[in-house]
Every structure is written in C-alpha cells, then in structure tokens.
Amino acid sequence: MSHSMKTIFSLLKAETRMAIVSLACLALFDGCSFAPKYAKPSVQTPAAFKEMTPAQSKETDGWKTAEPKDDALRGNWWEMFHEPELNAFESQVVVSNQSVAAALANFLAVRAVVKQARSQNFPTVTVSPSVTESRQSSPSGSPSAASTSTEYSLPFDASWEPDFWGRIRNTVKANSLEAQATLADLENVQLTVRAEVAVDYFELRVLDAQKQLLDATVLAYQESLKLTQAQYDAGMASGQDVAQAETQLNTTLAQATDLGIQRALLEHAIATLLGKPASSFSIEINPFVAKPVAIPFGVPSELLERRPDIAAAERRVAEANAQIGVARAAYFPTITLSGAAGYQNTSVQNLFSGPGLVWSVGATLAQTLFDGGLRKAVTEQSQAIYQGNVANYRQTVLTAFQEVEDNLSTLRILSLELQQQIAAVASSQHYLTLANTRYQSGLDIYLDVIAAQTALLNNQRTALNLQMQQLTASVQLIKALGGGWDISHETTAAIH
Numbered sequence: 001m002s003h004s005m006k007t008i009f010s011l012l013k014a015e016t017r018m019a020i021v022s023l024a025c026l027a028l029f030d031g032c033s034f035a036p037k038y039a040k041p042s043v044q045t046p047a048a049f050k051e052m053t054p055a056q057s058k059e060t061d062g063w064k065t066a067e068p069k070d071d072a073l074r075g076n077w078w079e080m081f082h083e084p085e086l087n088a089f090e091s092q093v094v095v096s097n098q099s100v101a102a103a104l105a106n107f108l109a110v111r112a113v114v115k116q117a118r119s120q121n122f123p124t125v126t127v128s129p130s131v132t133e134s135r136q137s138s139p140s141g142s143p144s145a146a147s148t149s150t151e152y153s154l155p156f157d158a159s160w161e162p163d164f165w166g167r168i169r170n171t172v173k174a175n176s177l178e179a180q181a182t183l184a185d186l187e188n189v190q191l192t193v194r195a196e197v198a199v200d201y202f203e204l205r206v207l208d209a210q211k212q213l214l215d216a217t218v219l220a221y222q223e224s225l226k227l228t229q230a231q232y233d234a235g236m237a238s239g240q241d242v243a244q245a246e247t248q249l250n251t252t253l254a255q256a257t258d259l260g261i262q263r264a265l266l267e268h269a270i271a272t273l274l275g276k277p278a279s280s281f282s283i284e285i286n287p288f289v290a291k292p293v294a295i296p297f298g299v300p301s302e303l304l305e306r307r308p309d310i311a312a313a314e315r316r317v318a319e320a321n322a323q324i325g326v327a328r329a330a331y332f333p334t335i336t337l338s339g340a341a342g343y344q345n346t347s348v349q350n351l352f353s354g355p356g357l358v359w360s361v362g363a364t365l366a367q368t369l370f371d372g373g374l375r376k377a378v379t380e381q382s383q384a385i386y387q388g389n390v391a392n393y394r395q396t397v398l399t400a401f402q403e404v405e406d407n408l409s410t411l412r413i414l415s416l417e418l419q420q421q422i423a424a425v426a427s428s429q430h431y432l433t434l435a436n437t438r439y440q441s442g443l444d445i446y447l448d449v450i451a452a453q454t455a456l457l458n459n460q461r462t463a464l465n466l467q468m469q470q471l472t473a474s475v476q477l478i479k480a481l482g483g484g485w486d487i488s489h490e491t492t493a494a495i496h
Contacts, residue, residue: 035325
C-alpha cells in the first residue's frame with residue numbers, strides 16, 4: 001500500500017473503517033441469485049422416425065440410417081453431391097451473402113452487449129482536473145484591497161455497486177445466452193442460404209437437361225415434318241398431316257424457348273444469394289442431373305443437438321429464465337460504495353504535498369418503498385416471456401420432426417414414382433416406334449404418331465421433374481437434419 005493510501009486509511013474513523021471492511025468482505029462472496037433453477041424444457045421425442053422402417057429402407061436410395069464416424073454429415077454437406085461448380089458457389093456464401101453478413105453483425109452487436117453487462121462488475125473511476133481562478137472583494141469595499149486566488153484540483157472519484165442480489169450476474173448470463181442464440185441464428189441463416197443455393201442450382205441444371213431434351217425433340221420433329229412433306233408431295237399423305245407436324249414442331253419450339261424465363265430467374269436468384277449483381281453473373285449451360293445421395297441421419301433426439309434453430313430457441317428459454325432473476329432482484333435495496341481522493345492547492349508546485357491531499361468515502365443504500373406494482377408487473381412479464389419461449393422451443397422441435405418426416409416420405413415415394421416413370425418412358429418410346437411403323441405402312445393416321453410423340457416427350461419431362469424433386473428433397477432433408485452443424489460448435493469462446 002502506498003504512503004498516501006496508508007495516510008488516508010489511518011485518518012478514517014473506526015466506525016467507517018469497520019463498515020467498509022464489512023462491505024468488502026460481503027462483496028467477496030457470491031451474492032444471491034433469484035433466478036429459478038434452469039432445466040431444459042421437456043419435449044415429446046419419438047424413438048424413431050415414422051418413415052424409417054427396415055422395409056422402407058430397402059425401397060429408397062435417398063437416405064439411410066447414420067453410422068458412426070464415416071457416414072456422419074460433415075460441415076461441407078454439399079460436397080456429397082460431387083458437383084465442383086456447386087462447391088464453388090457454396091464457398092462464396094459466407095463471404096458475400098448479405099443475409100449472412102447481417103446475421104454476423106447482429107451476433108457481434110449482441111456479443112458487445114455481453115461485454116457491456118460484464119463491465120458492471122467493476123468500479124467506475126473518473127478524474128476531473130480543474131483550475132479555478134476567483135476574486136473576492138475586501139470588507140471595506142475598496143477595489144485595491146480585493147484579493148485574487150487560483151486553485152488547482154486533481155480529484156479521482158470511484159463508485160461501485162456490489163452484486164449482492166445477482167442482478168448483474170443474471171444480466172450477464174442472460175446476455176451471454178442471447179449471444180449464443182444469435183450465434184445459432186447465424187448458423188441457421190448460413191444453412192438456409194446454402195440449401196437455397198443448392199436447390200436453385202439443381203433446378204437450373206434440370207432445366208438445362210430439359211432444354212437439351214426439347215432441342216433433340218425439335219430435331220426429331222423437323223425430320224418428321226420433312227418426311228411428312230415428302231409423303232404429301234408424293235400423294236401419300238394429306239395436307240392435314242403436314243399441318244399437324246408443323247404444329248407439333250412449333251409447339252415444342254415454344255416450350256424450349258419458355259424454359260429460358262425460368263432459367264434466367266434461377267440464375268438471378270443464385271447471383272443474389274452469392275451477393276453479386278444479377279447483371280454481371282451468369283452460369284454456363286450444362287445439362288447435368290445429379291444422382292441422389294444416401295443421406296445419413298440418426299434418431300429423432302439427435303435433432304435437438306444438430307439443428308441450430310432448436311439450439312437458438314433453447315438458449316432463449318434459458319435467457320428468459322435468467323431475466324426472471326433480474327426482475328426479482330429489483331425487490332431488494334441497491335448498495336453503492338463511493339470514494340474520492342486527490343490533491344487540491346493554490347500552487348502547482350505544492351499540489352502533491354501532504355496538506356494538499358483530500359479524500360472522502362461513503363456508502364449509499366437505496367430501497368424503493370412504493371412503485372404502484374411496477375416490480376410485480378415486471379416480474380410477471382418476465383415469467384410470461386419465459387413461458388412463451390418454452391412454447392416456441394417446443395414448437396420449433398415439433399416443426400423439425402415434421403420437416404424430417406416430410407422429406408423422408410417425399411424421398412421414399414419419389415424413389416418408387418421415378419422407377420414407374422422410367423418404365424413409362426420406355427413404354428412411350430416403344431409406342432412411338434410402333435406408331436411410326438404403322439403410319440408408314442398406311443395402317444394408321446398421322447394423328448396417332450403425334451399422340452405417341454407427345455406422350456413420350458411428356459413422360460421424359462416428367463421423369464426429369466421427378467429427378468429435380470428428388471434432389472430438392474435431398475437438400476431439404478439435409479437442411480432439416482441441421483446440415484453439418486452440431487451444438488458443440490456453440491463454444492463459450494464465441495461470446496468472449
């Protein structure tokens with residue numbers, strides 16, 4: 001202890017020294033906390049997914065039961081589709097997407113609030129040096145007898161409110177939990193944007209495949225028109241047959257052109273998701289249709305660990321629980337310790353001398369005696385908010401189960417439907433072959449050929465649409481399972 005501090009302490013009255021020591025000793029111990037003991041809200045969790053039965057597992061290639069280690073979903077889940085261009089797009093999401101940037105800024109702002117709350121655990125120290133020049137008149141009233149003086153002052157003031165009732169600790173805890181929830185929100189935004197990029201990309205590639213199919217069909221219809229025109233010139237076909245062939249060709253050309261609108265919109269959507277102007281972004285045409293991947297997943301209870309939105313909802317329940325403690329602490333008095341020490345003198349040279357030392361210490365207790373029910377109302381509000389967050393948490397869990405079951409059933413049914421559709425394409429091809437043969441043999445009219453061509457094209461496009469739905473459902477299932485995120489990613493270091 002410095003000589004000046006020893007001097008200050010020795011000058012204090014015995015009663016004052018005893019009071020300060022007692023308060024300091026109390027501050028060394030953890031104060032009370034009036035927040036209820038927190039327990040994660042219970043939710044009804046099924047033992048297994050309804051869609052995941054051994055019999056159904058054999059019917060689909062779109063999902064499978066997760067196995068330890070090697071088959072677990074990883075962070076870069078989109079790499080499961082083995083599409084380099086999609087991988088390149090996904091790598092730009094965190095860097096350029098503005099929704100992700102806004103969520104990150106929101107997290108950083110909440111983390112700063114945690115630091116603000118923690119600052120209340122420490123005393124506030126201020127210094128306010130001053131120089132004051134004053135003039136006093138003489139008793140006789142003579143101007144020549146008036147005196148002028150200059151006073152120099154260097155005071156240091158400190159105040160501190162010990163957290164006896166846990167108000168500050170529960171505030172820090174609540175803000176820390178909100179920061180964790182906001183971090184989970186950030187992860188959920190990233191997961192949502194990444195899933196949207198993948199869905200839009202696969203839809204665009206299926207459109208490219210449909211465009212390739214329609215272009216090939218146009219070439220075939222052009223050959224059919226030439227053949228029909230030749231038969232008409234030879235007197236073997238009617239003008240009606242030529243008109244039907246022309247109509248079929250022009251209709252298919254219009255369908256191929258119409259795909260350009262959908263493709264442009266998807267390209268623009270991907271550009272926006274990547275944080276780029278739509279005017280300067282383009283994706284080369286590539287008639288690629290990815291194969292479905294076997295998506296690993298476990299039991300329903302794992303969703304509580306894997307979904308960032310569930311983690312965020314649960315953290316906000318804990319935050320609301322801590323806020324109850326903050327509200328209850330208002331019923332108890334606040335105790336503030338304050339002190340000031342410094343130097344004051346009329347001469348700068350003697351400012352730091354012994355006689356220039358000044359000090360003061362004190363303690364203040366403040367207690368609200370009547371507030372018209374304000375504290376009770378605030379406590380009731382915090383308890384109601386807690387119950388609302390519990391309901392939101394349980395609803396989030398129920399929605400998560402629904403989304404997983406939705407996509408599991410979609411993939412299971414699509415697997416069977418796609419097999420049936422592939423068979424329909426094959427039979428349509430056979431039907432067209434027979435129709436061409438019978439028309440060229442004069443057994444059937446050209447309208448039968450048109451019907452066979454239309455059936456084949458429709459079935460081929462339907463098969464491609466089913467593949468697109470299968471890929472979309474695969475991505476949505478990964479999203480419903482939480483992607484590659486895990487609750488262990490929510491480290492305490494993120495809020496320090």
